[in-house]
Amino acid sequence: KGYRWLYILAVFIGPYMTVSAVWTIADIFNGLMAIPNLIALVALSGVVVSETKVYLKRIGKVS
Structure with missing residues (x-):
């Protein structure tokens, strides 16, 4: 409304x-409009890093 x-x-x-x-x-x-996106990027950065590590370990790129 x-x-x-x-x-x-x-x-x-x-x-x-x-x-x-x-x-x-x-x-x-x-x-x-960029402000909520920047907040989400900062909030999710830890999740992205951890998921990237899991992925790279799964495909054998990182020991």
Whole structure:
């Protein structure tokens, strides 16, 4: 429901903004989408390292 209200607000505010401002806001929100991904990468890095070691041991690359 929150997204619906945000969309409605954007429809009414958007025509009064400059193209430069719209692109700046779009760039900011694209950058903010990276934050959850970075948190997940840090949180899962230990799992990735351990699974890589298991895999390499299984295929015989590491003793």
